[in-house]
Amino acid sequence: xxxxxxxxxxxxxxxxxxxxxxxxxxxxxxxxxxxxxxxxxxxxxxxxxxxxxxxxxxxxxxxxxxxxxxxxxxxxxxxxxxxxxxxxxxxxxxxxxxxxxxxxxxxxxxxxxxxxxxxxxxxxxxxxxxxxxxxxxxxxxxxxxxxxxxxxxxxxxxxxxxxxxxxxxxxxxxxxxxxxxxxxxxxxxxxxxxxxxxxxxxxxxxxxxxxxxxxxxxxxxxxxx
Amino acid sequence: xxxxxxxxxxxxxxxxxxxxxxxxxxxxxxxxxxxxxxxxxxxxxxxxxxxxxxxxxxxxxxxxxxxxxxxxxxxxxxxxxxxxxxxxxxxxxxxxxxxxxxxxxxxxxxxxxxxxxxxxxxxxxxxxxxxxxxxxxxxxxxxxxxxxxxxxxxxxxxxxxxxxxxxxxxxxxxxxxxxxxxxxxxxxxxxxxxxxxxxxxxxxxxxxxxxxxxxxxxxxxxxxx
DNA sequence: CCACTGTCTGTGACTTTGTCACCAACGCCT
DNA sequence: AGGCGTTGGTGACAAAGTCACAGACAGTGG
Numbered sequence: 001x002x003x004x005x006x007x008x009x010x011x012x013x014x015x016x017x018x019x020x021x022x023x024x025x026x027x028x029x030x031x032x033x034x035x036x037x038x039x040x041x042x043x044x045x046x047x048x049x050x051x052x053x054x055x056x057x058x059x060x061x062x063x064x065x066x067x068x069x070x071x072x073x074x075x076x077x078x079x080x081x082x083x084x085x086x087x088x089x090x091x092x093x094x095x096x097x098x099x100x101x102x103x104x105x106x107x108x109x110x111x112x113x114x115x116x117x118x119x120x121x122x123x124x125x126x127x128x129x130x131x132x133x134x135x136x137x138x139x140x141x142x143x144x145x146x147x148x149x150x151x152x153x154x155x156x157x158x159x160x161x162x163x164x165x166x167x168x169x170x171x172x173x174x175x176x177x178x179x180x181x182x183x184x185x186x187x188x189x190x191x192x193x194x195x196x197x198x199x200x201x202x203x204x205x206x207x208x209x210x211x212x213x214x215x216x217x218x219x220x221x222x223x224x225x
Numbered sequence: 226x227x228x229x230x231x232x233x234x235x236x237x238x239x240x241x242x243x244x245x246x247x248x249x250x251x252x253x254x255x256x257x258x259x260x261x262x263x264x265x266x267x268x269x270x271x272x273x274x275x276x277x278x279x280x281x282x283x284x285x286x287x288x289x290x291x292x293x294x295x296x297x298x299x300x301x302x303x304x305x306x307x308x309x310x311x312x313x314x315x316x317x318x319x320x321x322x323x324x325x326x327x328x329x330x331x332x333x334x335x336x337x338x339x340x341x342x343x344x345x346x347x348x349x350x351x352x353x354x355x356x357x358x359x360x361x362x363x364x365x366x367x368x369x370x371x372x373x374x375x376x377x378x379x380x381x382x383x384x385x386x387x388x389x390x391x392x393x394x395x396x397x398x399x400x401x402x403x404x405x406x407x408x409x410x411x412x413x414x415x416x417x418x419x420x421x422x423x424x425x426x427x428x429x430x431x432x433x434x435x436x437x438x439x440x441x442x443x444x445x446x447x448x449x450x
Numbered sequence: 451c452c453a454c455t456g457t458c459t460g461t462g463a464c465t466t467t468g469t470c471a472c473c474a475a476c477g478c479c480t
Numbered sequence: 481a482g483g484c485g486t487t488g489g490t491g492a493c494a495a496a497g498t499c500a501c502a503g504a505c506a507g508t509g510g
Contacts, residue, residue, distance in 0.1 A: 066369055066372065068377045070377055072376070072377050074372065074376050074377075076369065076372065087365060099370075099373070100369060119351070119354070122348075122354065123348050123351070123354065124348070126348070129344065129347065129348065136361070140312060140365070143368045143369075143372070144291055144324055144325060144368075145324075146372055147291065147299065147301065147372055148291060148293050148324070150372060150375050150376045151297075151375045152297050152299075152410070153293075185372075185376040
């Protein structure tokens, strides 16, 4: 467990790529940004609600997902503590119509940096610029990965991966089949059936709204990592 | 038809977002970049072949596609004349392992700008910076679109869209079922069957390696635009 | 305690899409 | 003419998604 409310005054040190920033830029970043909070379930940004700020996530996670015309949803990526929200920032510099939305998956705290300052820092600090492009990279390769998985990977493999990802260290998950279905961009029934199969094999134990992982190795083996 | 070898000396004017560049930056861009050519089928970048330059495409098109572990491929996006190659540039600033590859779909000509200069211009010119982020935006929303389509759209709808896109103004396409399958990230047999169905309905005429569109309206109607 | 309500899960029947294993037709080369 | 690689066609089957509905559970308010 890491401290939930670490020293806010020096949040920069939690971001790998920002640690080498020169003193001047650090100060700008600290002075011009503002610490904000949002409760679980809050819509951080979305269609018609563009983020005026670039966010540096201090605590919690934000899920960025997309809703298709048909009403179905899919998770694009998660932003976890210690990561930033570059994609949306950059996207909204240009295109206002934006199919994706960001939702606080837990209560979140973040440092918010106004667009204008973001732009200034990109111009003035090579380190900051590098941070931004690196963050971009990661997100984009993530997106490539999502495309690959959705297009070519079997659903049982993806589900096994998803369960392991979500479980982290623990073996207990509080999640519904519907939520898992959205994460993977498939239908709830498909998840239900696969979970049954996993349970039949003794890999998980199911109950209403929860999943217990009984055999990590089996799941890991299926997931191919 | 546009002139295939337009005045190279002033290629900047072909890029919407670069026209407002100040004189200084324009000169940098022209002096430090180099016009390069590649034949049809050339691999512009790919795994183990990272682009040392940012490309501004003057003529031709480049297809950026991804090859999955299973060997199947999918088109991520196309870069057409008048567009640039920002995603890859930025990506490769950071992550060298890169699943995507860029292939010249036709003979291409491009202005190549070394990374270092790219970085300088991003720092010094607000207009250039804006161009870069706008280009990013477009690509990323394209990727979101691909994810949405792959995950949720029916294959017949996607095929109809694909045919219309590829046909442009004309009614004749020189393309194999296999190539269409890669574009949509599906299997060749699936395309064959759908095309048969389209032909049965009188929407297209098929021949070895070619497709003639007979009923654009029907395709457009199915494609939902 | 019971009835009511909304959420969550389970299931069968069916359609669509993807996979596998072939084969046939075509164009090209020697 | 014969051989060969590419392209397209097909049937049988497996995987995944859709639709319609039913039962099970947890809370809520009487």
